[in-house]
Amino acid sequence: MTRxxxxxxxxxxxxxxxxxxxxxxxxxxxxxxxxxxMGETAIEGTPTRVVTLYQGATDVAIALGVxxxxxxxxxxxxxxxxxxxxxxxxxxxxxxxTQPNLEEIAKLNPDLIIASELRHSEIYDQLSEIxxxxxxxxxxxxxxxxxxxxxAMNRQDEADQLLTDWDNRVAxxxxxxxxxxxxxxxxxxxxxxxxxxxxxxxxxxxAGDVLQELGFIRSEYQQQEADKGTVVVxxxxxxxxxxxNADVFFIFMSDDDQVKQTYNEWTNxxxxxxxxxxxxxxxxxxxxxxxxxAGGYLSADIMLDQLYEHFKLxx
Numbered sequence: 358m359t360r361x362x363x364x365x366x367x368x369x370x371x372x373x374x375x376x377x378x379x380x381x382x383x384x385x386x387x388x389x390x391x392x393x394x395m396g397e398t399a400i401e402g403t404p405t406r407v408v409t410l411y412q413g414a415t416d417v418a419i420a421l422g423v424x425x426x427x428x429x430x431x432x433x434x435x436x437x438x439x440x441x442x443x444x445x446x447x448x449x450x451x452x453x454x455t456q457p458n459l460e461e462i463a464k465l466n467p468d469l470i471i472a473s474e475l476r477h478s479e480i481y482d483q484l485s486e487i488x489x490x491x492x493x494x495x496x497x498x499x500x501x502x503x504x505x506x507x508x509a510m511n512r513q514d515e516a517d518q519l520l521t522d523w524d525n526r527v528a529x530x531x532x533x534x535x536x537x538x539x540x541x542x543x544x545x546x547x548x549x550x551x552x553x554x555x556x557x558x559x560x561x562x563x564a565g566d567v568l569q570e571l572g573f574i575r576s577e578y579q580q581q582e583a584d585k586g587t588v589v590v591x592x593x594x595x596x597x598x599x600x601x602n603a604d605v606f607f608i609f610m611s612d613d614d615q616v617k618q619t620y621n622e623w624t625n626x627x628x629x630x631x632x633x634x635x636x637x638x639x640x641x642x643x644x645x646x647x648x649x650x651a652g653g654y655l656s657a658d659i660m661l662d663q664l665y666e667h668f669k670l671x672x
Contacts, residue, residue, distance in 0.1 A: 391509050394474040394494040395481050401489075403511040404469035408488070410457050411496045412438075413563075414471040416653020417506050419444045421515050427451040427465045432650045433611070440646070440659065454496075463487045471506060497563035497652040519654055526661055526672075531572040533670045546573040547603035547634070548648070553615040556623055558590040558601055564648045567657055568607075571664065576603055598628040606634040609645035641667050 391398050408427040409415040415428040419441060427449040431438045437445050449465055452458035454476055462470070462484070470490040477484065477492065484490040491509045493502055500520060507516020535542050546568050548559040559565050560575065560582045569575070575583060578600050582590055590600065610616050623629060634640050647659040665672050 389508070389511075391491050391505070393491040393505060393509075395478065395492045398485070398489045398491050398509075400469065400491075400509055400511075404467075404489075404509070406465065406467045406469070407510065408451060408462055408465060408467040408470045410451070410470065410472045410484075411454050411476060411493075411652070412650065413496055413499050413502050413652035413656075414473075414493075414506065415445070416441065416651055416655045417499065417502045418471070418510075420503070420519055420654040421506060421510065421512050423510060423512070424448065426467060427462060429454040429457055433646065438646050438651055440651075440655065459483055459487070469509060471502075471509065498566065499563070499652060499654050499657050503654055523654070523657070526658075527570055529672060530661065530664065530670070534572060534668065537668065537670065543572045543574045544605060545576050545603035545633075546605050546607065547576070547579065547601050549601055549606055549608045550645075550649070551608070551610040551616055551620040551623065553613065553619060554593070556592045556597075556601075556619070558592070559649070560587050560590055562588045562649070563652045563657075564607065564660065567660060571661070573605075579603075595623060595626050595628060598623065598626060598632070602632050602634075604633055604637065605639040605641070606632075607641050607643045607648065609643050609648050611645065 388399065388401050391400055407418060407423055407425045409418050409425045410429050412429070412431065415425060418425050418428075424444065425448055428437075428445060428451065430436045430450050430453055432454070436450050437448075449461065451461045451465070457477070457480075459480065467488040470484050470488050472481065472484055472490055472492045473496045474481075474492045474494045475496055481490060481492065491505060493505055500523070503516050503519055507513045538544065548562075548564045548568070550557040550559060558579065560579050565575075565583070565588075574580075579590075592598070592600065610620060629635060643663065644659070647656045647663065
């Protein structure tokens with residue numbers, strides 16, 4: 358009799374433990390509180406009607422296997438970047454990243470909005486009245502966006518896999534660059550942009566941060582600027598050309614006649630021809646969408662594809 362009671366008690370406790378564990382997993386799926394740049398947001402279940410309000414968030418949604426019901430317009434190649442066009446067919450345009458259309462967002466009846474403190478702090482309360490809203494502090498830290506959206510959309514496993522895949526690619530690239538360049542690695546890199554009336558050095562930002570993760574380094578001057586929190590250095594005078602100096606240049610610019618004229622004027626200057634990357638023939642014109650405009654996981658992958666190609670590395 359005592360043995361039967363002990364066995365029954367054991368079975369009961371075992372089943373109770375299973376139910377409790379299952380309830381905890383179910384609770385995580387049914388409701389959770391996500392901490393983000395502008396506070397905490399309670400989210401129920403797995404959102405299926407997601408609106409993305411910055412470029413990197415739209416990119417990451419697709420990377421995580423979610424097609425948003427609404428997304429902001431792209432900066433160039435409007436209304437949608439070419440690399441995302443097939444995935445975003447039929448997705449509602451909800452306005453500009455800097456000025457999303459609240460009425461159109463509300464009409465979509467979203468169950469989650471992905472926003473940015475940088476762009477949307479002034480309308481955060483209005484967005485939160487429409488649907489649970491989470492924010493990243495900026496728009497270009499794609500790995501943070503993956504983590505935030507993975508948690509908010511209840512797709513943590515998919516997010517973890519994306520980041521693992523990225524880390525593996527980064528390690529492979531760094532190893533092959535070390536083999537290729539030997540003692541010359543790491544090398545200094547500059548990301549440059551020409552505008553109609555000036556030139557820019559992207560010290561940090563999306564491309565700068567990715568290059569640093571891949572093992573590239575900054576010049577002493579650019580590292581000092583990065584340490585001060587500088588994202589972009591604007592150069593209005595050609596006398597500033599020496600501050601661009603590095604072992605390799607990655608240059609992007611728009612397809613505009615005035616921009617091309619500025620580029621030609623600056624790159625035909627004597628100071629330009631004295632730069633290390635120019636003398637070593639290590640100047641590359643790059644894709645402005647992948648390297649600057651998109652700011653997401655998929656665009657980082659495209660950027661890395663192009664770096665493998667530039668340095669003639671096999672993956």
